[in-house]
Amino acid sequence: MFINGMGIVFAGGSGIEKFEGALAGPWVAPNSHNEAGLPSYQADLAGAGRQDLLKKIRRADKMSKMAVVAAADAAEDAGLENLAAHRVGVILSTAHGPHVTTFKFLDGIYDYGEEEVSPITFSNSVHNSTCSYIAQTMDIQGPTLTVTQFFHSFYNALSLASLWLADDRVDYALVGGVEQYGDVLSWIVDQKLTTAKDGMIKPFNLTPTPQVPGEGAAFFLVSKTAMGKAYCQVDDIFLGWDADRAIKADIRVIDSDGMAPDESAYLACGSSGVPMAAYSPLFGSMMSGSAFNMAAAALTLKHQRVYPNPVADNPHNLPLLPKDFGVDINRMSCLRFDCRGEAMGAHLSRA
Amino acid sequence: MSRTKAYIVSADIITPYGHGVERCWSGLLSGKHALKKVERFDTRPFVSDQAGLIDGIEYGKEDSLVIQALKRLFEKPGHGIPRDARLIVASTKGEIDLLERAVAQGSDEFNQCTVASLLPKAQKLVGVSDSGYVISAACASASAALARAASTVTSGAADCVVVVACDSVSEFVYSGFSSLMALDRTLAKPFDKNRKGLTLGEAAGYALVMSDARARKEGRPIMGEIAGWGLTADANHITGPSRDGKPLALAIRKAMEMGGDGTTIGSICAHGTGTAFNDSMEIKAFTRALGQRTSPVYSLKGAMGHSMGAAGLVEALVALKSLEHGATPPNINLDTVDDEAKGWAFPEQRPFGGATSVLSTNSGFGGVNAALLLSQVT
Incomplete structure (x- = not known):
């Protein structure tokens, strides 16, 4: 399976160039603080292209808008036009889904009474509405599914995309992760986890990693064969990880972002000596943040360019990716541990 | 193999x-x-x-x-x-x-x-x-x-x-x-x-x-086989289904293709919500997918209501039950069959002999369609 196109919406803007610019640049502080002073990375769609698409779905919630823009960008990036003429599937992964809209509808019931609630808000609160907006705006009539799980939703979605391609159900799949920021979520994670009060996620602290909620969408256009601009190949999607049996990679990208109370499972990754990278400080803590880290790995493989760790605090002396990594990068490993220490991830190689 | x-x-x-x-x-x-x-x-x-x-x-x-x-x-x-x-x-x-x-x-x-x-x-x-x-x-x-x-x-x-x-x-x-x-x-x-x-x-x-x-x-008793499946999207509207039933028909065709040549459909456990647009779309889809080979269509939602995300599981199991008995359950609350549904939906229980498979279909919010082909295992 090849990654042929990518689309990203995040706090730094919209589009692969913006994301690559953020990877190459210095760490940037969170762009928002709520009334309680809690920091967050929030996406701003005002500056996004795709205003034509956004106009079509003006009644959609922000989660759907971010995903539609990222999915459309991924298809365009791959050079795939007129999606109705192709067999395309959509798989969206999320941990919290349209929780902001769900709260909005509930608030509507309590604030205005059942007679006055908005049918549009209810429609948007349905868990697969984002997928449906993607299908609707891009005229996709293939299978569409939403995979929900706290930690591994993206890799499960990627695994399903691989299966659809292998089964010849689709020729292309748009697979991605999306999360929306909400004040309730920010408050909850502040209660349950360790918040980076200075706004800086330190992904190698691990015991614990301080978190800053993020939001955004990252989509990939994947197919069985490489298209003209393929970023990389997805060699396999694995469940479970063992330092001794792990496939040798040139760089390992870890998803540590503070969304689990204890991320010490990543410490085992250091024993292999494989240089480690983590990019959550650029887009924030998101349970489906794996999609963003995998996008960084895909860019690394395609451009043979090392993106240094945006925050390189290293209290455990892990083998961090050096800025002057001077060898060919042929193989990368992306990895997420859940709160029970179970891993899921993907191995990528040059296209 | x-x-x-x-x-x-x-x-x-x-x-x-x-x-x-x-x-x-x-x-x-x-x-x-x-x-x-x-x-x-x-x-x-x-x-x-x-x-x-x-x-x-x-x-x-x-x-x-x-x-x-x-x-x-x-x-x-x-x-x-x-x-x-x-x-x-x-x-x-x-x-x-x-x-x-x-x-x-x-x-x-x-x-x-x-x-x-x-x-x-x-x-x-x-x-x-x-x-x-x-x-x-x-x-x-x-x-x-x-x-x-x-x-x-x-x-x-x-x-x-x-x-x-x-x-x-x-x-x-x-x-x-x-x-x-x-x-x-x-x-x-x-x-x-x-x-x-x-x-x-x-x-x-x-x-x-x-x-x-x-x-x-493991010597498990076998209730039936999930012999085929198809998933499609309407790409139409967040709350309104396709008007022509093409995407659901596509899902049904895909499911039947997997069943192989000679698959005979005994009955269809439809989504059948009771809304004007859904039921009309489904009959159009069945007509597109099966042509003149009408199979009795029934819905459980007049009987038990629409159990949303659980509906497809209940309906698949009832569909297998209907295959076992060679007859559909009745369409409860169906009094005057809609013109479009004539020849497909019937108020009463309908026998269907000789078939080895049945269909169960669902069409959800946002225009998502799923079709399952369920078969007897001999």
Whole structure:
């Protein structure tokens, strides 16, 4: 399976160039603080292209808008036009889904009474509405599914995309992760986890990693064969990880972002000596943040360019990716541990 | 080497008719619906006060409505689900009643009542080691999850998957469907000329999907095979289905293709919500996919209401039951068959002899379609 196109919406803007610019640049502080002073990375769609698409779905919630823009960008990036003429599937992964809209509808019931609630808000609160907006705006009539799980939703979605391609159900799949920021979520994670009060996620602290909620969408256009601009190949999607049996990679990208109370499972990754990278400080803590880290790995493989760790605090002396990594990068490993220490991830190689 | 097959080897459901597939089947054959007045919240603001409710599950308990229902399925010994089974949960709003309560009371337990938080609870109840994931495809969630389970087994990724499906009648969903003007003021009448909308319902259940090799090795009784599946999107509108039925027809064709040449369809367990647009779209889709080869079509939603993310699982199991008996259940509340549905839908039970397969289809919110081809195993 090849990654042929990518689309990203995040706090730094919209589009692969913006994301690559953020990877190459210095760490940037969170762009928002709520009334309680809690920091967050929030996406701003005002500056996004795709205003034509956004106009079509003006009644959609922000989660759907971010995903539609990222999915459309991924298809365009791959050079795939007129999606109705192709067999395309959509798989969206999320941990919290349209929780902001769900709260909005509930608030509507309590604030205005059942007679006055908005049918549009209810429609948007349905868990697969984002997928449906993607299908609707891009005229996709293939299978569409939403995979929900706290930690591994993206890799499960990627695994399903691989299966659809292998089964010849689709020729292309748009697979991605999306999360929306909400004040309730920010408050909850502040209660349950360790918040980076200075706004800086330190992904190698691990015991614990301080978190800053993020939001955004990252989509990939994947197919069985490489298209003209393929970023990389997805060699396999694995469940479970063992330092001794792990496939040798040139760089390992870890998803540590503070969304689990204890991320010490990543410490085992250091024993292999494989240089480690983590990019959550650029887009924030998101349970489906794996999609963003995998996008960084895909860019690394395609451009043979090392993106240094945006925050390189290293209290455990892990083998961090050096800025002057001077060898060919042929193989990368992306990895997420859940709160029970179970891993899921993907191995990528040059296209 | 022959292709690995995906068999349903055990299943159980709780519906408004009670506990068990047999009870549901006999309830349907009685011709009496299981809908009643909703008492668990104030229905005066809504256009309807009817729903299909599971007896004995209540608002205000420590457990959510769906967990109360699931506990009845899994807390009795002997369900026989192996610990190594993969877990897929299908639900649209999960424990939304807990979220209603958390918001009303200003509680901080939001993270205990999201769709994803249903997973560890289901995992514990079912007793599997896999932490699983939730498939959301609105009201096609359970059939999409069964399709995912079947593809997991036939691809060799796993030889055993348990699909758990559940949704409940909450103030949240009742408000939502009422605001969409989608509820019938009286009772849902799928495929009726005078249908005016749906009646909500609730259900919970599971199906254990196993490879043919493992099922035989373990001596499992085989209820049927998930012989084909198709998923498509309407790409039409967030609340309105396709007007021509092409995408659902495509899903049906895909499912039938997988069944191979010579597949004969005995009957179709349709989504049949009772809304004007859904039922019309479905008949168009059946006509497109099957042409003149009409098979009797029935809906369970006039009998039990629309159990949303759980509907596809209940309907697949009833479809297998109909295959076993060679007859459909009646279309409860169907009085005057809509002109479009003539020759397809009938008020009474319809026999269908000689068929080895049946279809079960769902079409959910946002235009997601799922078709399952279910076959007898000889």
